[in-house]
Amino acid sequence: MPAPAISFEFFPPQTLAASFRLWDTVQALAPLGPRFVSVTYGAGGTTRDLTREAVATLHKSSGLPVAAHLTCVDATREETLQIARDFAAAGVTDIVALRGDPPKGSSGFVPHPDGFASSVDLIAGLREAGDFNIRVGAYPDTHPEAADSGADVAYLKRKFDAGASEALTQFFFEAETFFRFRDACEKAGIDKPIIPGILPIENWKGAARFARNCGTRIPDWVTDAFEKAERDGREDLLATAICTELCSELIDGGVDALHFYTLNRPELTRDVCHALGVTPKADLKNVA
Template sequence: MLRPRPTSAPITVSFEFFPPKSDKMEESLWRSIERLAPLKPSFVSVTYGAGGSTRERTHHTIERILNETSLTPAAHLTCVDASKEEVNEVVRQYRDTGVKHFVALRGDSQHGVGQVWQSHTDGYSNAVELCAGLREIDDFEISVSAYPEKHPESSDFFTDIELLKRKVDAGATRAITQFFFDNDVFERYVERVRKAGIYIPIVPGIAPVHDFRKVANFASKAGANVPSWVHARFEGLDTDPLTHSHVAAATCADQVIDLTERGFTDFHFYTMNKADLVYSICHILGLRAQEDAAQAIESAAA
């Protein structure tokens, strides 16, 4: 049974989108942004691909968010296939556009998730160096990644958390986690992080299950465990999208409600550019559309 959310624990949400690969996908993305903007997220992030066309679409999406909405955008940056100066130039362009928040990531291997990563000859080698490079350019807000079940390439939790500490020392102001389904795992991770002397916000990354098979497949590559009870909930729903969406909303909302009961109030949703499920979850959590945000988008579009 879905538990009611404690009314004494107001929550804050942020949303992640990825850049569209076509004009049609851009229309779909913008409908999602319009749908979620009235919930007044603390920020929205747009992911960043290594390829030039994806990079350009990310920049275009960020500019449109700045020009046509009242949302605060965060631009993703990676170290993949670019020199330090190329990355720095992208940062300066974003800054001149009005971006003050970056999500600094090493990035996945050019050869796919789980493959050996190689840095550019003249590039940033990892997120630690990237954070330091950002801090040299300006006093940005910098979010970085964190892994409750440790990064697949890390040999152990100590190594993983030590890397997070180095990111903080280099200028990171927030960590957003890989998605997870076991809240005990996340809580233990936060305890490890605090014992290591890391005190920046650790924001749980939440993945609404738009497509269970895809989520489970990605989780296996990213080192994120999908518990048997989650498998059981979605069993037999491959050809029943309506029931699948109901189960997904209940499962995700229940996870966040449990986290609020443990004292966590800030959540980052991986939207996959699909707004309806995320909107339903936020409604269950007590968030309501605020008309001024909706009107701001309508005015900009007029």
């Protein structure tokens, strides 16, 4: 089984301790040779400045290709495009373009009166504004706001038609979920790369809550397995086994790249990558 290409998602730190944890996570995972790493935005654009700082710092100090998340939430078109231009000026031209989650406590996404109305609108704006490599989100399980799975596929096609080059999926628990989505996308005429998003489960209760919020279906067998593992103190062992098996099934089904949601905790992600044959790359300049 050939080792897959990998990429990692981080979130920007909001405290000094979190900054150290992010840097430790980057240091732990960088030797695995990711093709890029991405830095998220918080709900409602709450970490906009922190994201900008984290992206610039990672770009300068890590030597890794960095992709910056950018959303439509709570900003004018000009403010959003200026952030993109600031990223480009810092040497970062990879963007993960998302509509974004509404601020906590709000009833739903409401476009800024002078802002981008949707992720498709944002992608088109970025395509006009500069030479950006644009990645987007995709949903193997139906998005909570979508009428059905067909609507998710149709909307993803609109994103690609607007100028996106690649999609990163929301996480899921069974390989068949991704394969069904991939087949539906191919049938709809989508021929751009769709990369499975993988969540190594550090905390089951938190992962289950996250899944419910974003519409990810939780199979009964996963719930049962984690409830038993929690009683026996084997959560990490189970999480590594489940995640590794999922990735192996995806690779056997023709997937050649995986995107890991690290939650700024590297251990499980690193263990899964090692199990898949992704090993540290030698730094030739340090080889005597």
